[in-house]
Structure formats: C-alpha cells, structure tokens
Amino acid sequence: MPQHFILCNAVVSDGQNFILENVNIEIENGLIRKITNHNKPINGAIPSYNLRGRLVLPGLLNPHHHLYSALATGLAPIGPTDTFQKILENLWWHLDQTLDEESIYYSALNGLMQSIKYGVTTVFDHHASMKSVSGSLSIIEKVYRELGLKGLLCYEISDRMGMDSVQEQIDENLNFFQSHQTDASLKGLLGMHANFTLSKDSLEKIAQAKPSNLPIHIHCGEAYSDFEYCVENGFAGPVHRLNEFGLLDAQSLLIHCIHLSETDYQILEKVQPIVVSNPESNANNNVGMMNLEKIPNYLLGTDGMTGNILGSMRSHFLLRNGNLQSGLDSLFAKPSRLIQRYFPNAGRLAEGFRADLAVTDYVPVTHVSLENLFYHLVFGIQGKPMFMTIADGKILYENGKITQIDEAAANDAIRNAAHTLHRRYYE
Numbered sequence: 001m002p003q004h005f006i007l008c009n010a011v012v013s014d015g016q017n018f019i020l021e022n023v024n025i026e027i028e029n030g031l032i033r034k035i036t037n038h039n040k041p042i043n044g045a046i047p048s049y050n051l052r053g054r055l056v057l058p059g060l061l062n063p064h065h066h067l068y069s070a071l072a073t074g075l076a077p078i079g080p081t082d083t084f085q086k087i088l089e090n091l092w093w094h095l096d097q098t099l100d101e102e103s104i105y106y107s108a109l110n111g112l113m114q115s116i117k118y119g120v121t122t123v124f125d126h127h128a129s130m131k132s133v134s135g136s137l138s139i140i141e142k143v144y145r146e147l148g149l150k151g152l153l154c155y156e157i158s159d160r161m162g163m164d165s166v167q168e169q170i171d172e173n174l175n176f177f178q179s180h181q182t183d184a185s186l187k188g189l190l191g192m193h194a195n196f197t198l199s200k201d202s203l204e205k206i207a208q209a210k211p212s213n214l215p216i217h218i219h220c221g222e223a224y225s226d227f228e229y230c231v232e233n234g235f236a237g238p239v240h241r242l243n244e245f246g247l248l249d250a251q252s253l254l255i256h257c258i259h260l261s262e263t264d265y266q267i268l269e270k271v272q273p274i275v276v277s278n279p280e281s282n283a284n285n286n287v288g289m290m291n292l293e294k295i296p297n298y299l300l301g302t303d304g305m306t307g308n309i310l311g312s313m314r315s316h317f318l319l320r321n322g323n324l325q326s327g328l329d330s331l332f333a334k335p336s337r338l339i340q341r342y343f344p345n346a347g348r349l350a351e352g353f354r355a356d357l358a359v360t361d362y363v364p365v366t367h368v369s370l371e372n373l374f375y376h377l378v379f380g381i382q383g384k385p386m387f388m389t390i391a392d393g394k395i396l397y398e399n400g401k402i403t404q405i406d407e408a409a410a411n412d413a414i415r416n417a418a419h420t421l422h423r424r425y426y427e
C-alpha cells in the first residue's frame with residue numbers, strides 16, 4: 001500500500017471552516033501534505049485515486065463506545081428488563097462477567113472493524129470484563145494497533161465484584177495510563193461505571209489514586225435511579241457528587257447527563273466538562289433525553305449500540321423532530337479540539353496534520369455550503385458505510401473491505417468466539 005498518494009477530484013470539508021470543491025489531497029508518510037486545486041497537473045509517478053466528486057470529511061470520533069458489547073447481538077437477557085437496573089443486571093453485567101481474554105479480543109475486533117466502515121478513526125472505549133480485569137486494556141490495545149486506529153482506553157470501575165476487585169480495576173486504569181503517556185496513538189482515561197455502582201469508600205479510594213492529569217470517563221445521570229442514589233446519599237445529584245469527591249474537572253467525560261438537578265447544571269456551567277450524549281442508546285434503554293437547552297454543548301457517542309456516528313446523528317436529528325442547533329459542532333469542532341488535546345498533530349483536516357479521513361460514498365449533486373452541510377450528512381450520506389477510511393495516511397477501508405487484516409478470516413474467528421461466548425453466557 002502506497003505511503004505517498006493523492007486523493008483526486010473531491011469535495012472536502014473540515015466541518016467547521018471550509019468547503020472546497022474540485023480539490024486533491026496529497027498524503028505522504030502519514031500526513032496531509034497538500035490540498036490543491038484538481039485542475040493543477042499532478043505528478044503521474046504518485047499513485048492517485050479519483051474520488052469523482054465524493055465528499056471527504058475528517059476522520060470521525062466516537063467519544064463513548066463499549067467494544068465489549070460488540071458480540072452481544074442476538075443475546076437474550078437472562079431475566080426481566082423492565083427497569084434500567086434490570087437491563088444492566090440481566091444483560092450487560094451478565095455479559096461482561098462472561099467475557100474472557102479471547103472474547104474481549106474478538107469483541108473489540110468486531111466493534112472496531114465496524115467503526116472503520118463508518119469512517120471513525122478515533123474511539124474512546126469504556127471497557128468492563130469483571131472476571132478478566134488485569135491486562136484487559138492491553139488486549140484491546142492490540143486490536144487498535146492491528147487495525148490502525150487511535151483511541152483512549154479505560155476500565156469502568158464499579159463495586160459489583162467487591163472491594164478487592166475495585167482495587168484491581170483502579171490499577172488496570174492507572175497502569176494503562178502511566179505506560180501510555182507518550183504514546184502517539186493510544187492513551188488512558190480513568191473509567192468509572194456510574195455513581196450508583198460506586199460507594200463512598202470507592203470514590204474516596206479512586207480520588208486518592210487519581211493523578212491530577214488523568215480525567216474521569218463516567219456514565220452520569222443516565223437513568224433516574226442514578227440521580228436518586230446520589231440524592232439519597234446527601235448530594236444534589238450525580239455531577240454534584242463527583243465534584244464533592246474532587247473528581248470533576250474540565251477534561252472529565254460525563255456520559256448521558258439526562259437526570260440532573262439545577263445544582264448539577266450550575267456545576268456543569270462552571271466547570272465545563274465534556275458531555276457526551278448517546279441518543280440511540282437512550283432511546284433503546286427508555287431513559288429519557290438530555291436537555292439540550294440546559295446543555296447546548298456536547299459530543300455524540302454510540303454507547304456500544306453501533307460504530308456508526310453519522311447514523312447516530314441522523315437518529316438524534318429525527319428523535320428531536322429536526323430541532324438541532326449544533327449538529328456540525330458536535331460532529332467536528334468539538335471532536336477536533338478533543339482529539340488534539342490527546343494527539344496534538346491529529347484531529348484537523350489541514351496540511352501538516354495526521355491524515356485521518358472519512359471518504360464518504362456520497363457525491364453531492366446539489367450545492368454544498370457550511371450552512372447546509374449538516375443536511376447533506378443526514379439526508380445525503382444517511383449513515384451509510386464509507387467509500388474509504390484513512391488513518392495516519394493508511395487506507396484502512398476501501399471498496400467495502402478492511403485492508404489491514406484478512407477480513408474473511410477475522411470474521412470466521414469472530415463468529416467462533418461469539419459462539420463460545422454465547423454458550424458460556426447461557427450456562
């Protein structure tokens with residue numbers, strides 16, 4: 001595969017500042033070298049791909065995924081699922097206790113292959129495998145490296161398996177964070193499941209162990225029960241509780257933020273952490289929707305439902321009856337800043353930056369502007385797979401195929417691993 005190539009005849013946008021029609025993007029040694037007009041003659045010695053007017057976007061970010069759930073399709077819950085708590089107990093927590101080293105690996109492989117197909121080049125994973133904690137993040141790391149993706153990894157700490165396990169889960173986060181501080185593609189966060197699965201003792205332990213430059217990544221106010229737990233324990237809500245334990249800062253990733261108090265909203269306003277909404281998951285779990293008037297600035301994640309961020313944006317738009325103010329900001333401006341915080345030379349579709357690109361399989365036949373780009377994404381691309389996905393100048397996906405590994409062999413192995421996992425799940 002060429003290290004130096006040109007994508008020709010594209011419509012290119014960074015989703016924030018510009019849209020260029022009829023341009024070429026030259027990629028060399030992993031970086032975007034030049035963006036030029038297509039009418040200029042190109043060096044015939046450099047391999048080129050004619051995109052025939054397809055729309056090219058920055059590689060997408062999924063800021064909240066659960067790769068551990070990527071083999072769950074078709075699994076029946078082992079009991080009732082009429083409340084959020086029961087959905088967790090009878091499906092997700094039972095699944096994560098069934099995962100072993102093999103199924104962690106193939107689950108991540110399946111989830112990341114799907115992400116690549118939809119143009120996602122950076123994935124923040126929130127992992128749980130309660131009977132295989134130590135070393136689990138390294139197994140997932142291996143898959144990221146094999147496929148060529150960037151990401152932030154963490155283990156979602158909870159009390160479910162007792163205090164000895166809490167310590168093991170804290171250590172898994174810290175070990176990964178410490179050993180990846182200068183890594184160019186993978187870094188760590190401090191994963192926590194949610195307030196309602198973390199006691200006072202656990203939060204104290206976590207706060208004590210947390211380096212100041214290690215942000216938390218936690219489900220926050222996803223269901224009413226999380227809010228209620230915090231209130232019963234003397235706090236104004238889940239954001240307030242995290243703040244009182246000294247865990248909250250501007251780099252914290254707070255996921256969902258649906259059931260919050262006025263005090264919680266005031267703290268969000270003051271601290272300005274990163275909020276990630278997951279509309280497809282929220283609809284699936286019947287937990288309500290985030291208040292967009294209270295929280296106008298947020299990113300969009302998938303919460304393990306899918307690897308497809310543009311498809312999730314389409315769902316989000318429709319679930320809100322077409323009333324969305326900041327769709328492009330959630331898809332591009334905010335992700336760009338967040339990616340650059342961890343990987344300073346990535347996250348921007350610009351000359352000199354790492355070449356992470358989502359080449360959509362969509363040729364706009366009507367005029368594209370920054371004002372109407374969002375509608376081209378929702379109604380034009382419609383959440384379909386990409387034409388090509390490029391990360392660090394490598395083509396990871398092309399002509400419907402994953403390129404970095406033998407996809408057919410991988411799918412066979414994934415199927416076998418899923419079969420074994422499902423058998424053990426029902427045992």
Ligand SMILES: [Zn+2]
Binds near residue numbers: 064065219303304
């Ligand atoms: Zn989640």
